[in-house]
Amino acid sequence: MKENYDVVVIGGGPAGGAAAATVAAGGLDTLLVERDAMPRFHVGESLMPETYWPLERLGLTDRIRSSGWQVKKSVQFVTSDGRESEPFFFRQHDDRECSTTWQVDRSEFDKMLFDRAAELGADCFDRTRLIDVKFDESDRAVGVVLRDHTGANHEIACKVVVDGTGQQSFIANKKGLKEVNQDLKKAAIWTYYRGAVRGDGDNEGATIIMQTENREAWFWFIPMSRGVTSIGCVADNEYLLKGRGKPEQVYQEELAGCPGLKPRLENATALGDVRTAKEFSYMTTQSAGDGWVLVGDAFGFIDPVYSSGVYFALEMGILAGEAIVDGFAQNDLSGNQLGHWNDSFREGAKWVRKLVHAFYEKDFSIGRFMKEHPEHRGNVTDLLIGRVFHENAGNMFDDLDASIKRAKMQASA
Numbered sequence: 001m002k003e004n005y006d007v008v009v010i011g012g013g014p015a016g017g018a019a020a021a022t023v024a025a026g027g028l029d030t031l032l033v034e035r036d037a038m039p040r041f042h043v044g045e046s047l048m049p050e051t052y053w054p055l056e057r058l059g060l061t062d063r064i065r066s067s068g069w070q071v072k073k074s075v076q077f078v079t080s081d082g083r084e085s086e087p088f089f090f091r092q093h094d095d096r097e098c099s100t101t102w103q104v105d106r107s108e109f110d111k112m113l114f115d116r117a118a119e120l121g122a123d124c125f126d127r128t129r130l131i132d133v134k135f136d137e138s139d140r141a142v143g144v145v146l147r148d149h150t151g152a153n154h155e156i157a158c159k160v161v162v163d164g165t166g167q168q169s170f171i172a173n174k175k176g177l178k179e180v181n182q183d184l185k186k187a188a189i190w191t192y193y194r195g196a197v198r199g200d201g202d203n204e205g206a207t208i209i210m211q212t213e214n215r216e217a218w219f220w221f222i223p224m225s226r227g228v229t230s231i232g233c234v235a236d237n238e239y240l241l242k243g244r245g246k247p248e249q250v251y252q253e254e255l256a257g258c259p260g261l262k263p264r265l266e267n268a269t270a271l272g273d274v275r276t277a278k279e280f281s282y283m284t285t286q287s288a289g290d291g292w293v294l295v296g297d298a299f300g301f302i303d304p305v306y307s308s309g310v311y312f313a314l315e316m317g318i319l320a321g322e323a324i325v326d327g328f329a330q331n332d333l334s335g336n337q338l339g340h341w342n343d344s345f346r347e348g349a350k351w352v353r354k355l356v357h358a359f360y361e362k363d364f365s366i367g368r369f370m371k372e373h374p375e376h377r378g379n380v381t382d383l384l385i386g387r388v389f390h391e392n393a394g395n396m397f398d399d400l401d402a403s404i405k406r407a408k409m410q411a412s413a
Contacts, residue, residue: 001125001146001154005031007324008144009122009162010130012038015296015313016164017113020122021058022321023162028328030122031156033146038114038126039107043190043277045230046072046207046222046307049090050386052098054314058116067112070103070225072205075384077366078260080211085367087203093381103205103224109310133161133171133292141171141291159291159333160324164317166297169284177284183357184281184303187240189251190220190232192271197264198223207307210260215362217254219261220304228271231261234304237278248274279304281356283346288339293320302349303356311386312349319345348389354397355383363407373399 009020012034020032034040049072055061074087090099118124127149134143134155143157163171172178199206208221217235224230233240233254244250251274255261283300287293296313319341327337358364370377376396382388 001031001123001148001156003154003156005029005123005156005158006328007031007160007162008156008158009033009117009164010144010170011035011164011166011296011298012114012124012126013042013110013164013166013296013313014113014310015298015317016162017110017117018054018058018314018317019162019164019295019321019324020117020124021113021120022318023324024117024120024122026321026325026328028325030117031158032114032117032122032124033128033130034114034124034126035129036126039111040126042106042110043188043230043232043275044304044307044309045103045106045224046220047101047104048307048311048384048386049099049101051101051311051314054311054318057318058113058314060112060116063112064102067102067104067108068225069105070205070223072101072103072207073099073202074199074206076199076203076206076208078208078210079365079367080213080215080259082259083367084260085370087199087206088381088384089202090381090385093378093385099385103207103222103230105224130165130170133163133174139290141289159328160338161292162320162324163292163294163298164296164313167280167301169282169294169298171292171294172284172298175286177286178282179285181281181283184360185237186234186279186281186303187237188232188234188277188279188304189240189247189254189274190230191251191274192224193229193231193265193268194227194271195268196221196223196229196231197266197268198229208260209305210258212254212257213259214257217258218305219254219258221261221264229268231265232304234279237280241276247276281353286335287342289335291333291338292335293323293338295320300349302353305356305359306352306384308349308352308386316345344389348393351383351388351393351397352386354394354400358400358404361404361407363411364404365407368407369400369403372403376400
């Protein structure tokens with residue numbers, strides 16, 4: 001580890017790995033550090049199909065194809081009384097290779113990105129913790145303080161700091177830039193099963209979203225490779241984790257109230273421990289400044305329901321990396337340059353956020369909305385694919401808002 005770099009990237013997740021690979025490929029002297037030993041466990045295994053494009057940009061699509069990970073061709077929803085929607089098959093909407101995606105092992109996936117950054121010339125160190133980001137008197141980021149696995153501190157000077165610290169959001173918390181969405185303060189309890197019953201045919205690898213009977217919670221069902229399925233419960237933090245006993249007990253209580261899931265687990269075997277996480281939704285009021293930029297969950301987090309996290313993280317990493325490379329070429333490392341992509345990214349991401357809010361409306365059903373407005377099936381599939389960065393991405397929301405309003409009125413009548 002040297003004392004000076006052009007760019008220091010903090011965090012070895014998808015956003016940090018993509019950013020480090022992009023700036024290293026652009027010829028910049030790059031350091032990528034990760035707090036934990038790689039590979040390390042991380043939840044969030046389901047990819048959106050639009051992930052294809054940043055993976056292709058990083059030169060990783062062939063490796064993904066040969067990885068042996070479960071192929072994902074669809075998404076499906078199950079109502080609180082166990083009724084299954086018609087699957088949303090991505091290829092029916094767009095019959096290109098990019099409409100097929102994967103359910104990945106995140107430890108292996110993130111390590112693949114970490115290694116790719118090293119191949120492209122970045123110095124990559126795991127077991128290295130961020131202690132501080134240094135700013136000069138003009139509030140420009142000028143370096144970092146790191147602590148390696150031996151306990152030794154390293155003060156590193158650089159021109160740009162990329163914060164990919166995930167929900168730790170180091171710079172945003174240091175500067176008071178984080179705003180929690182009070183309507184989406186969720187928590188998750190999850191574990192893994194072997195032998196869970198999956199869908200048929202092209203729906204075998206589908207991510208399935210299943211409501212519980214009381215609609216206070218929902219389960220994700222993510223079929224992975226080697227017969228393992230990730231199954232997690234998400235609900236309001238207060239409902240799920242406050243005053244209800246141990247997470248294992250709460251998980252079983254919610255499972256007992258999920259009619260779509262119980263039959264799928266009759267002959268399945270639970271693997272390992274039950275895990276918990278707080279999945280608070282938040283955004284940052286400022287996502288770049290002179291000499292620094294936020295990517296991935298350090299920029300913001302929406303919700304796990306539509307599996308947008310990895311795609312958005314990769315996309316942000318590449319967009320930030322390209323802005324940094326261009327900034328060095330133009331001798332402009334201002335916040336305006338490093339974050340010039342922020343507004344357009346937020347504009348696209350807001351449509352996923354709106355769909356998330358609709359999902360949590362108890363009187364809303366995406367199946368009913370499809371029956372009312374079959375003309376929007378392509379638009380909904382676009383959102384599930386992750387195709388949100390175009391001018392027509394929000395076309396369905398006037399009708400969706402009206403559908404929610406009608407459902408509320410009928411429920412209160």
